[in-house]
Amino acid sequence: MTDRALACTGVTKAFGGRTVLDGIDLEVEPGTITAILGPSGEGKTTLLRIVAGFETADAGTVAIRGQVVDGAGRPVPPHRRRVGVVPQEGALFPHLSVGANVGFGLARAGRVERVAECLELVGLSGTERARPDELSGGMQQRVALARALAPRPDLVLLDEPFSALDAGLRAQVRAEVCEVLRRAGATAVLVTHDQQEALSVADFVGVLLGGRVVQHADPVRLYREPVSLEVARFVGEAVVVAGRADARAGGPGGPGGIDTPLGVLVPAGPGPYVGPVTVLVRPEQLVLASTGTGVPARVVGRTFLGPDALVDLAVDGLANPVRARVGSWALPEPGATVGCTVAGPVAVFPG
Numbered sequence: 001m002t003d004r005a006l007a008c009t010g011v012t013k014a015f016g017g018r019t020v021l022d023g024i025d026l027e028v029e030p031g032t033i034t035a036i037l038g039p040s041g042e043g044k045t046t047l048l049r050i051v052a053g054f055e056t057a058d059a060g061t062v063a064i065r066g067q068v069v070d071g072a073g074r075p076v077p078p079h080r081r082r083v084g085v086v087p088q089e090g091a092l093f094p095h096l097s098v099g100a101n102v103g104f105g106l107a108r109a110g111r112v113e114r115v116a117e118c119l120e121l122v123g124l125s126g127t128e129r130a131r132p133d134e135l136s137g138g139m140q141q142r143v144a145l146a147r148a149l150a151p152r153p154d155l156v157l158l159d160e161p162f163s164a165l166d167a168g169l170r171a172q173v174r175a176e177v178c179e180v181l182r183r184a185g186a187t188a189v190l191v192t193h194d195q196q197e198a199l200s201v202a203d204f205v206g207v208l209l210g211g212r213v214v215q216h217a218d219p220v221r222l223y224r225e226p227v228s229l230e231v232a233r234f235v236g237e238a239v240v241v242a243g244r245a246d247a248r249a250g251g252p253g254g255p256g257g258i259d260t261p262l263g264v265l266v267p268a269g270p271g272p273y274v275g276p277v278t279v280l281v282r283p284e285q286l287v288l289a290s291t292g293t294g295v296p297a298r299v300v301g302r303t304f305l306g307p308d309a310l311v312d313l314a315v316d317g318l319a320n321p322v323r324a325r326v327g328s329w330a331l332p333e334p335g336a337t338v339g340c341t342v343a344g345p346v347a348v349f350p351g
Helices: 044-052 098-103 111-121 137-149 167-183 195-201 219-224 229-234
Strands: 006-015 018-028 033-037 059-064 067-070 083-086 155-159 188-192 204-209 212-217 239-245 258-260 263-265 275-281 286-289 295-304 308-315 322-327 337-342 347-350
Touching: 006 044, 018 033, 018 044, 018 204, 018 212, 033 044, 033 167, 033 195, 044 059, 044 083, 044 155, 044 188, 083 137, 098 111, 098 137, 111 137, 137 155, 137 167, 167 195, 188 195, 195 219, 204 219, 204 229, 212 219, 212 229, 229 239, 229 275, 239 322, 258 275, 263 337, 286 322, 308 337
Parallel strands: 033 188, 033 204, 083 155, 155 188
Antiparallel strands: 006 018, 006 059, 059 067, 204 212, 239 258, 239 275, 258 263, 275 347, 286 337, 295 308, 295 337, 308 322
Protein backbone atom coordinates (compact mmCIF):
# COMPACT_ATOMS: atom_id res chain seq x y z
CA MET A 1 0.00 0.00 0.00
CA THR A 2 2.87 2.39 0.77
CA ASP A 3 3.83 2.90 -2.88
CA ARG A 4 0.30 3.99 -3.86
CA ALA A 5 -0.61 7.67 -3.98
CA LEU A 6 -4.18 6.66 -3.11
CA ALA A 7 -5.65 3.34 -2.01
CA CYS A 8 -9.38 2.94 -1.35
CA THR A 9 -10.43 -0.45 0.00
CA GLY A 10 -14.06 -1.48 0.49
CA VAL A 11 -15.26 2.12 0.82
CA THR A 12 -19.00 2.25 1.52
CA LYS A 13 -21.29 5.25 1.98
CA ALA A 14 -25.06 5.58 2.32
CA PHE A 15 -27.34 8.60 2.64
CA GLY A 16 -30.85 8.25 4.07
CA GLY A 17 -30.81 4.49 3.66
CA ARG A 18 -29.66 4.68 0.03
CA THR A 19 -26.27 3.11 -0.64
CA VAL A 20 -24.21 5.40 -2.88
CA LEU A 21 -20.84 3.66 -2.66
CA ASP A 22 -20.94 -0.10 -2.24
CA GLY A 23 -17.42 -1.32 -1.56
CA ILE A 24 -15.16 0.89 -3.70
CA ASP A 25 -11.70 -0.54 -4.43
CA LEU A 26 -9.32 1.84 -6.20
CA GLU A 27 -5.55 2.29 -6.38
CA VAL A 28 -3.84 5.32 -7.92
CA GLU A 29 -0.18 5.28 -8.88
CA PRO A 30 2.06 8.30 -8.09
CA GLY A 31 2.47 10.82 -10.91
CA THR A 32 -0.56 9.65 -12.87
CA ILE A 33 -3.91 11.14 -13.81
CA THR A 34 -6.82 8.83 -13.02
CA ALA A 35 -10.34 9.61 -14.22
CA ILE A 36 -13.38 8.34 -12.32
CA LEU A 37 -16.03 7.98 -15.00
CA GLY A 38 -19.69 7.35 -14.32
CA PRO A 39 -23.21 8.68 -14.85
CA SER A 40 -24.57 11.54 -12.77
CA GLY A 41 -25.72 10.41 -9.34
CA GLU A 42 -23.41 7.39 -9.15
CA GLY A 43 -21.37 8.72 -6.22
CA LYS A 44 -18.29 10.11 -7.98
CA THR A 45 -18.29 13.38 -6.05
CA THR A 46 -19.07 11.52 -2.80
CA LEU A 47 -15.94 9.41 -3.34
CA LEU A 48 -13.83 12.55 -3.86
CA ARG A 49 -15.31 14.17 -0.75
CA ILE A 50 -14.42 11.09 1.30
CA VAL A 51 -10.83 11.12 0.00
CA ALA A 52 -10.58 14.86 0.73
CA GLY A 53 -12.01 14.42 4.24
CA PHE A 54 -15.23 16.37 3.72
CA GLU A 55 -17.25 13.15 4.27
CA THR A 56 -16.51 10.04 6.33
CA ALA A 57 -16.88 6.54 4.92
CA ASP A 58 -19.36 4.22 6.63
CA ALA A 59 -16.95 1.30 6.09
CA GLY A 60 -13.64 0.59 4.39
CA THR A 61 -10.35 2.49 4.41
CA VAL A 62 -8.72 5.35 2.51
CA ALA A 63 -4.93 5.63 2.51
CA ILE A 64 -2.84 8.44 1.01
CA ARG A 65 0.85 7.67 0.52
CA GLY A 66 0.45 4.70 2.86
CA GLN A 67 -1.17 6.69 5.67
CA VAL A 68 -4.73 5.63 6.53
CA VAL A 69 -6.74 8.85 6.62
CA ASP A 70 -10.21 7.29 6.94
CA GLY A 71 -11.31 3.98 8.43
CA ALA A 72 -8.93 3.80 11.36
CA GLY A 73 -11.56 5.00 13.82
CA ARG A 74 -10.29 8.58 13.91
CA PRO A 75 -10.34 10.25 10.46
CA VAL A 76 -7.51 12.63 9.61
CA PRO A 77 -8.96 16.15 9.15
CA PRO A 78 -8.90 17.61 5.61
CA HIS A 79 -6.16 20.19 6.28
CA ARG A 80 -3.75 17.42 7.36
CA ARG A 81 -4.29 15.11 4.36
CA ARG A 82 -2.05 17.01 1.90
CA VAL A 83 -4.82 16.97 -0.69
CA GLY A 84 -5.56 19.81 -3.12
CA VAL A 85 -9.09 20.21 -4.43
CA VAL A 86 -10.29 21.87 -7.63
CA PRO A 87 -14.09 22.05 -7.33
CA GLN A 88 -16.64 22.71 -10.06
CA GLU A 89 -16.47 26.27 -11.42
CA GLY A 90 -13.24 26.95 -9.48
CA ALA A 91 -14.98 28.34 -6.35
CA LEU A 92 -12.50 31.21 -6.00
CA PHE A 93 -12.96 33.77 -3.24
CA PRO A 94 -14.51 36.72 -5.14
CA HIS A 95 -13.35 39.36 -2.61
CA LEU A 96 -9.69 38.31 -2.82
CA SER A 97 -7.17 38.99 -5.57
CA VAL A 98 -5.79 36.18 -7.70
CA GLY A 99 -2.57 36.21 -5.68
CA ALA A 100 -4.47 36.05 -2.39
CA ASN A 101 -6.58 33.16 -3.69
CA VAL A 102 -3.53 31.15 -4.69
CA GLY A 103 -1.69 31.96 -1.46
CA PHE A 104 -4.65 31.28 0.81
CA GLY A 105 -3.55 29.06 3.68
CA LEU A 106 0.17 29.16 2.81
CA ALA A 107 2.71 30.05 5.47
CA ARG A 108 3.87 33.68 5.28
CA ALA A 109 7.49 32.70 4.65
CA GLY A 110 7.97 32.18 0.92
CA ARG A 111 4.30 32.82 0.10
CA VAL A 112 4.92 35.52 -2.50
CA GLU A 113 7.51 33.41 -4.30
CA ARG A 114 5.30 30.29 -4.27
CA VAL A 115 2.29 32.21 -5.60
CA ALA A 116 4.39 33.61 -8.45
CA GLU A 117 5.80 30.14 -9.18
CA CYS A 118 2.33 28.54 -9.35
CA LEU A 119 0.87 31.31 -11.51
CA GLU A 120 3.80 30.94 -13.91
CA LEU A 121 3.17 27.19 -13.98
CA VAL A 122 -0.44 27.73 -15.11
CA GLY A 123 0.50 30.49 -17.58
CA LEU A 124 -0.93 33.41 -15.61
CA SER A 125 2.17 35.32 -14.49
CA GLY A 126 1.44 38.94 -13.63
CA THR A 127 -2.20 38.44 -12.66
CA GLU A 128 -1.60 38.54 -8.90
CA ARG A 129 -3.50 41.83 -8.43
CA ALA A 130 -6.45 40.94 -10.67
CA ARG A 131 -9.86 40.00 -9.29
CA PRO A 132 -11.44 36.67 -10.25
CA ASP A 133 -14.34 38.40 -12.04
CA GLU A 134 -11.83 40.11 -14.33
CA LEU A 135 -10.73 36.73 -15.71
CA SER A 136 -12.36 34.39 -18.22
CA GLY A 137 -13.85 31.10 -17.07
CA GLY A 138 -10.84 29.19 -18.35
CA MET A 139 -8.41 31.50 -16.55
CA GLN A 140 -10.37 31.11 -13.33
CA GLN A 141 -10.03 27.34 -13.58
CA ARG A 142 -6.27 27.69 -13.97
CA VAL A 143 -6.17 29.93 -10.90
CA ALA A 144 -8.09 27.26 -8.99
CA LEU A 145 -5.52 24.70 -10.10
CA ALA A 146 -2.66 26.97 -9.03
CA ARG A 147 -4.32 27.31 -5.61
CA ALA A 148 -4.61 23.52 -5.31
CA LEU A 149 -0.96 23.00 -6.28
CA ALA A 150 0.46 25.78 -4.10
CA PRO A 151 0.78 23.71 -0.86
CA ARG A 152 2.58 20.94 -2.80
CA PRO A 153 -0.09 18.30 -2.11
CA ASP A 154 0.41 14.56 -2.44
CA LEU A 155 -2.86 14.32 -4.37
CA VAL A 156 -4.98 16.71 -6.45
CA LEU A 157 -8.72 16.05 -6.73
CA LEU A 158 -10.69 17.64 -9.60
CA ASP A 159 -14.49 17.48 -9.42
CA GLU A 160 -15.84 17.94 -12.97
CA PRO A 161 -13.80 21.17 -13.24
CA PHE A 162 -14.65 21.85 -16.89
CA SER A 163 -18.41 21.23 -16.85
CA ALA A 164 -19.33 24.94 -16.66
CA LEU A 165 -17.26 25.88 -19.73
CA ASP A 166 -18.61 25.94 -23.28
CA ALA A 167 -17.58 23.07 -25.56
CA GLY A 168 -14.79 24.88 -27.43
CA LEU A 169 -13.20 26.37 -24.32
CA ARG A 170 -13.61 23.11 -22.38
CA ALA A 171 -11.28 21.18 -24.67
CA GLN A 172 -8.64 23.92 -24.56
CA VAL A 173 -8.71 24.38 -20.78
CA ARG A 174 -8.76 20.62 -20.23
CA ALA A 175 -5.59 20.20 -22.27
CA GLU A 176 -3.91 23.13 -20.49
CA VAL A 177 -4.80 21.86 -17.01
CA CYS A 178 -3.60 18.33 -17.73
CA GLU A 179 -0.35 19.66 -19.18
CA VAL A 180 0.21 21.68 -15.99
CA LEU A 181 -0.46 18.61 -13.83
CA ARG A 182 2.07 16.59 -15.82
CA ARG A 183 4.72 19.33 -15.71
CA ALA A 184 4.23 19.59 -11.95
CA GLY A 185 4.57 15.81 -11.57
CA ALA A 186 1.29 15.82 -9.67
CA THR A 187 -0.90 12.82 -8.91
CA ALA A 188 -4.49 13.64 -9.82
CA VAL A 189 -7.94 12.10 -9.66
CA LEU A 190 -10.46 13.63 -12.05
CA VAL A 191 -14.19 13.02 -11.68
CA THR A 192 -16.21 13.25 -14.89
CA HIS A 193 -19.27 11.90 -16.70
CA ASP A 194 -17.73 12.86 -20.07
CA GLN A 195 -16.38 9.71 -21.74
CA GLN A 196 -14.28 11.60 -24.27
CA GLU A 197 -12.73 13.65 -21.49
CA ALA A 198 -11.80 10.58 -19.47
CA LEU A 199 -10.38 8.64 -22.41
CA SER A 200 -8.38 11.55 -23.83
CA VAL A 201 -6.62 12.91 -20.74
CA ALA A 202 -6.25 10.12 -18.18
CA ASP A 203 -3.54 7.50 -17.78
CA PHE A 204 -6.12 5.23 -16.14
CA VAL A 205 -9.90 5.25 -16.02
CA GLY A 206 -12.07 3.77 -13.29
CA VAL A 207 -15.67 3.15 -14.35
CA LEU A 208 -18.08 3.68 -11.46
CA LEU A 209 -21.40 1.88 -11.92
CA GLY A 210 -23.80 0.61 -9.28
CA GLY A 211 -21.67 1.99 -6.47
CA ARG A 212 -18.56 0.02 -7.49
CA VAL A 213 -15.51 0.51 -9.70
CA VAL A 214 -16.38 -2.21 -12.19
CA GLN A 215 -13.27 -1.74 -14.35
CA HIS A 216 -10.00 0.14 -13.85
CA ALA A 217 -7.68 0.16 -16.83
CA ASP A 218 -5.77 2.34 -19.25
CA PRO A 219 -8.09 4.07 -21.78
CA VAL A 220 -7.15 1.89 -24.76
CA ARG A 221 -7.78 -1.37 -22.95
CA LEU A 222 -10.97 -0.06 -21.37
CA TYR A 223 -12.39 0.90 -24.76
CA ARG A 224 -11.24 -2.17 -26.67
CA GLU A 225 -11.68 -4.80 -23.96
CA PRO A 226 -14.50 -3.80 -21.60
CA VAL A 227 -15.19 -6.39 -18.92
CA SER A 228 -18.94 -6.41 -19.52
CA LEU A 229 -21.59 -5.26 -21.97
CA GLU A 230 -22.68 -2.71 -19.37
CA VAL A 231 -19.25 -1.11 -19.45
CA ALA A 232 -19.08 -1.43 -23.23
CA ARG A 233 -22.36 0.42 -23.71
CA PHE A 234 -21.39 3.14 -21.25
CA VAL A 235 -17.90 3.80 -22.62
CA GLY A 236 -18.56 4.79 -26.22
CA GLU A 237 -21.05 3.62 -28.82
CA ALA A 238 -21.61 -0.11 -29.14
CA VAL A 239 -22.79 -2.35 -31.95
CA VAL A 240 -23.86 -5.60 -30.25
CA VAL A 241 -24.50 -8.74 -32.32
CA ALA A 242 -24.96 -12.42 -31.56
CA GLY A 243 -22.37 -14.90 -32.76
CA ARG A 244 -21.16 -18.44 -32.43
CA ALA A 245 -17.69 -19.61 -31.56
CA ASP A 246 -16.10 -22.99 -32.06
CA ALA A 247 -12.55 -23.75 -30.97
CA ARG A 248 -12.40 -26.80 -33.27
CA ALA A 249 -10.81 -26.60 -36.68
CA GLY A 250 -13.58 -26.53 -39.24
CA GLY A 251 -16.07 -25.01 -36.79
CA PRO A 252 -18.39 -22.18 -37.91
CA GLY A 253 -15.71 -19.55 -37.43
CA GLY A 254 -12.71 -21.80 -37.76
CA PRO A 255 -10.36 -22.26 -34.81
CA GLY A 256 -10.79 -19.22 -32.57
CA GLY A 257 -13.03 -17.31 -34.99
CA ILE A 258 -16.48 -15.92 -34.20
CA ASP A 259 -19.18 -16.46 -36.82
CA THR A 260 -21.63 -13.50 -37.00
CA PRO A 261 -23.92 -11.84 -39.56
CA LEU A 262 -21.08 -9.32 -40.03
CA GLY A 263 -18.67 -12.09 -41.04
CA VAL A 264 -16.11 -14.18 -39.18
CA LEU A 265 -14.56 -11.92 -36.54
CA VAL A 266 -11.36 -12.16 -34.50
CA PRO A 267 -11.80 -11.97 -30.70
CA ALA A 268 -9.68 -9.51 -28.72
CA GLY A 269 -9.49 -11.75 -25.65
CA PRO A 270 -7.58 -15.02 -25.34
CA GLY A 271 -10.67 -17.26 -25.13
CA PRO A 272 -11.24 -20.02 -25.90
CA TYR A 273 -14.85 -19.23 -26.77
CA VAL A 274 -17.27 -22.04 -27.55
CA GLY A 275 -20.94 -21.89 -28.47
CA PRO A 276 -23.24 -18.86 -28.43
CA VAL A 277 -21.52 -15.55 -27.64
CA THR A 278 -22.27 -11.84 -27.76
CA VAL A 279 -19.91 -9.67 -29.77
CA LEU A 280 -19.13 -5.96 -29.35
CA VAL A 281 -18.14 -3.98 -32.43
CA ARG A 282 -17.36 -0.26 -32.29
CA PRO A 283 -18.99 1.84 -35.07
CA GLU A 284 -15.60 2.97 -36.40
CA GLN A 285 -14.63 -0.69 -36.91
CA LEU A 286 -17.32 -1.07 -39.59
CA VAL A 287 -15.56 -0.34 -42.88
CA LEU A 288 -17.68 0.39 -45.95
CA ALA A 289 -16.55 -0.41 -49.48
CA SER A 290 -18.00 -1.32 -52.84
CA THR A 291 -20.23 -4.37 -53.08
CA GLY A 292 -18.40 -7.66 -53.28
CA THR A 293 -16.32 -6.84 -50.21
CA GLY A 294 -17.42 -8.25 -46.87
CA VAL A 295 -21.14 -8.71 -46.25
CA PRO A 296 -23.75 -6.76 -48.24
CA ALA A 297 -25.51 -3.97 -46.31
CA ARG A 298 -28.16 -1.42 -47.29
CA VAL A 299 -27.94 2.22 -46.17
CA VAL A 300 -31.16 3.01 -44.27
CA GLY A 301 -30.10 6.24 -42.60
CA ARG A 302 -27.22 8.64 -42.16
CA THR A 303 -26.23 11.59 -39.96
CA PHE A 304 -23.70 14.13 -41.19
CA LEU A 305 -21.45 15.43 -38.38
CA GLY A 306 -18.90 17.49 -40.32
CA PRO A 307 -15.55 15.68 -40.12
CA ASP A 308 -17.29 12.31 -39.94
CA ALA A 309 -20.75 10.78 -40.28
CA LEU A 310 -22.93 8.00 -38.88
CA VAL A 311 -24.42 5.50 -41.32
CA ASP A 312 -27.20 3.09 -40.37
CA LEU A 313 -27.01 -0.24 -42.18
CA ALA A 314 -29.49 -3.08 -42.62
CA VAL A 315 -27.70 -6.44 -42.68
CA ASP A 316 -29.25 -9.85 -43.34
CA GLY A 317 -29.51 -11.86 -40.14
CA LEU A 318 -29.80 -8.80 -37.88
CA ALA A 319 -33.19 -7.62 -36.63
CA ASN A 320 -32.03 -4.03 -36.18
CA PRO A 321 -29.72 -1.77 -38.24
CA VAL A 322 -26.11 -1.38 -37.16
CA ARG A 323 -24.34 1.97 -37.09
CA ALA A 324 -21.00 2.68 -38.77
CA ARG A 325 -18.86 5.77 -38.25
CA VAL A 326 -17.16 6.85 -41.48
CA GLY A 327 -15.31 9.86 -42.83
CA SER A 328 -17.73 12.43 -44.20
CA TRP A 329 -16.04 12.30 -47.61
CA ALA A 330 -17.04 8.61 -47.89
CA LEU A 331 -20.72 9.13 -47.14
CA PRO A 332 -22.88 6.70 -49.17
CA GLU A 333 -26.29 7.65 -50.53
CA PRO A 334 -29.47 6.49 -48.73
CA GLY A 335 -30.73 3.23 -50.20
CA ALA A 336 -27.31 2.28 -51.59
CA THR A 337 -25.94 -1.23 -51.11
CA VAL A 338 -22.38 -1.37 -49.82
CA GLY A 339 -19.93 -4.00 -48.66
CA CYS A 340 -19.24 -4.03 -44.93
CA THR A 341 -16.24 -5.52 -43.13
CA VAL A 342 -15.07 -5.34 -39.51
CA ALA A 343 -11.56 -4.04 -38.89
CA GLY A 344 -9.54 -5.34 -35.96
CA PRO A 345 -10.37 -7.69 -33.07
CA VAL A 346 -13.67 -7.47 -31.20
CA ALA A 347 -14.69 -7.91 -27.57
CA VAL A 348 -16.54 -11.17 -26.94
CA PHE A 349 -18.81 -12.08 -24.03
CA PRO A 350 -20.18 -15.56 -23.23
CA GLY A 351 -23.86 -16.28 -23.91
